Amino acid sequence: KAGVTQTPRYLIKTRGQQVTLSCSPISGHRSVSWYQQTPGQGLQFLFEYFSETQRNKGNFPGRFSGRQFSNSRSEMNVSTLELGDSALYLCASSFGQGVEAFFGQGTRLTVV
Amino acid sequence: GQQVMQIPQYQHVQEGEDFTTYCNSSTTLSNIQWYKQRPGGHPVFLIQLVKSGEVKKQKRLTFQFGEAKKNSSLHITATQTTDVGTYFCAVGVWGAGSYQLTFGKGTKLSVIP
Numbered sequence: 501k502a503g504v505t506q507t508p509r510y511l512i513k514t515r516g517q518q519v520t521l522s523c524s525p526i527s528g529h530r531s532v533s534w535y536q537q538t539p540g541q542g543l544q545f546l547f548e549y550f551s552e553t554q555r556n557k558g559n560f561p562g563r564f565s566g567r568q569f570s571n572s573r574s575e576m577n578v579s580t581l582e583l584g585d586s587a588l589y590l591c592a593s594s595f596g597q598g599v600e601a602f603f604g605q606g607t608r609l610t611v612v
Numbered sequence: 613g614q615q616v617m618q619i620p621q622y623q624h625v626q627e628g629e630d631f632t633t634y635c636n637s638s639t640t641l642s643n644i645q646w647y648k649q650r651p652g653g654h655p656v657f658l659i660q661l662v663k664s665g666e667v668k669k670q671k672r673l674t675f676q677f678g679e680a681k682k683n684s685s686l687h688i689t690a691t692q693t694t695d696v697g698t699y700f701c702a703v704g705v706w707g708a709g710s711y712q713l714t715f716g717k718g719t720k721l722s723v724i725p
């Protein structure tokens with residue numbers, strides 16, 4: 501079956517702009533989580549959605565938001581981009597809680 | 613929030629040598645997962661440990677969960693260049709109706725041919 505698909509793979513944005521990233525989970529998976537990965541901080545949890553509801557949110561400012569659609573596809577949005585937002589953004593889907601997570605290839609965001 | 617310490621941060625080994633990474637928590641864990649991320653790639657699930665003292669093997673990889681369920685280790689026997697990557701442990705934390713997977717900072721393994 502198809503894996504987790506993230507689009508776009510690469511993105512370059514200017515400070516102050518906003519960006520929307522997309523994630524299509526594995527068919528049948530209703531849980532989608534987002535992570536920010538940077539060399540210094542590792543993998544940091546952003547938020548988790550299940551059946552269109554945000555169930556959990558990490559310690560990120562309100563500029564980071566997300567949503568999930570009825571087909572389980574998810575988007576995350578970052579407004580007023582800062583240089584420090586440059587990172588690899590990873591989406592992971594899973595069948596439920598406490599089971600293995602399947603990661604997409606990520607979106608590499610560069611803010612200049 | 614849940615903190616998990618992973619050591620070492622980096623490990624350079626000669627091909628054929630063994631490698632071990634450790635994951636430690638100050639609190640009792642419900643379960644622990646291990647992931648591998650190749651350079652330029654994304655994390656890939658390796659295994660999940662649930663039971664106290666559990667030991668699981670995958671070819672040259674041995675995973676252990678401590679008796680107190682506060683620590684875990686991943687041991688690779690006779691490393692190969694294909695083992696290169698960053699190994700992460702991840703712990704699942706249940707809150708009030710929510711679940712969060714928290715990752716350790718990872719151990720970056722380099723294998724010298």
